[in-house]
Amino acid sequence: MSPSTQDAVQVQVPTLRSMADSPVYGDIVRSISDYLASSDRPVTPHGGAEPDVETTVRGFHERFRSGADCGYLRNHYLGGVLPELERAIYEYMGIDSWLLHPGNDVNPWFWLFVGGTGTGSKLHLDVVNSAAWNIVLEGEKHWEIQPPALAVDREVLPPGMLDQPGVSASREVVTVVQKAGDLIQVPSGWCHRVTNAGPTVAVTGNYVSDDNETLVRHFLTETGDRMHLGLLDQLTQLVRQGRRDA
Numbered sequence: 165m166s167p168s169t170q171d172a173v174q175v176q177v178p179t180l181r182s183m184a185d186s187p188v189y190g191d192i193v194r195s196i197s198d199y200l201a202s203s204d205r206p207v208t209p210h211g212g213a214e215p216d217v218e219t220t221v222r223g224f225h226e227r228f229r230s231g232a233d234c235g236y237l238r239n240h241y242l243g244g245v246l247p248e249l250e251r252a253i254y255e256y257m258g259i260d261s262w263l264l265h266p267g268n269d270v271n272p273w274f275w276l277f278v279g280g281t282g283t284g285s286k287l288h289l290d291v292v293n294s295a296a297w298n299i300v301l302e303g304e305k306h307w308e309i310q311p312p313a314l315a316v317d318r319e320v321l322p323p324g325m326l327d328q329p330g331v332s333a334s335r336e337v338v339t340v341v342q343k344a345g346d347l348i349q350v351p352s353g354w355c356h357r358v359t360n361a362g363p364t365v366a367v368t369g370n371y372v373s374d375d376n377e378t379l380v381r382h383f384l385t386e387t388g389d390r391m392h393l394g395l396l397d398q399l400t401q402l403v404r405q406g407r408r409d410a
């Protein structure tokens with residue numbers, strides 16, 4: 165029997181590893197500590213004792229440090245704020261994010277999450293079925309990660325997703341405890357819910373690369389998301405052209 169395309173592509177599953185000893189991790193901790201202590205950018209954290217009151221990053225951080233019920237600073241956008249750090253993280257992971265290619269003016273997906281015990285995120289698929297990484301700098305995140313087949317059952321993913329190369333056929337839910345210094349990587353198609361088991365600071369990002377472009381494209385085609393499909397087409401041309409010119 166000749167091997168099928170499916171056999172040739174590695175099945176994508178969530179992974180967890182410590183990067184605590186790497187210089188990149190030290191850089192992240194320093195950069196984010198400085199940012200939290202000094203940024204005047206406005207934020208509106210949700211779900212705390214004083215819900216939905218606008219403050220600054222620094223003001224929020226002071227409340228967080230004081231142990232107050234300060235709510236969850238979720239998806240605080242860091243795109244363009246620490247570009248060198250972002251590049252260093254992708255280099256560490258060995259991922260060639262298409263969003264970081266020269267000439268791309270679509271803002272990269274890069275965020276900060278800060279919240280107390282019990283804050284978190286409900287079950288979701290990441291933006292346009294992209295892949296995610298997440299690094300905890302302080303505290304602990306408890307993850308429940310569901311394989312693509314369960315998202316197909318819930319009609320969050322189109323059924324044809326399971327026939328795509330590299331997509332796991334598993335139906336087993338994965339649970340992960342992510343501690344400070346741990347990097348988790350969640351492939352396209354894996355829905356997840358996350359709870360902070362203590363006061364927690366984390367950075368996270370999403371990407372499209374050679375490894376998941378077909379999964380993002382399939383998702384956008386099947387869900388009829390023409391706007392993102394157009395952006396993906398532009399990005400594909402840019403990456404191809406850049407590689408031809410290199």
Ligand SMILES: O=C(O)CCC(=O)C(=O)O
Binds near residue numbers: 366368
């Ligand atoms: O930590 C959270 O609340 C959610 C994190 C998440 O969903 C992600 O990194 O993709």
Ligand SMILES: [Fe+2]
Binds near residue numbers: 288289290296356
């Ligand atoms: Fe997520």
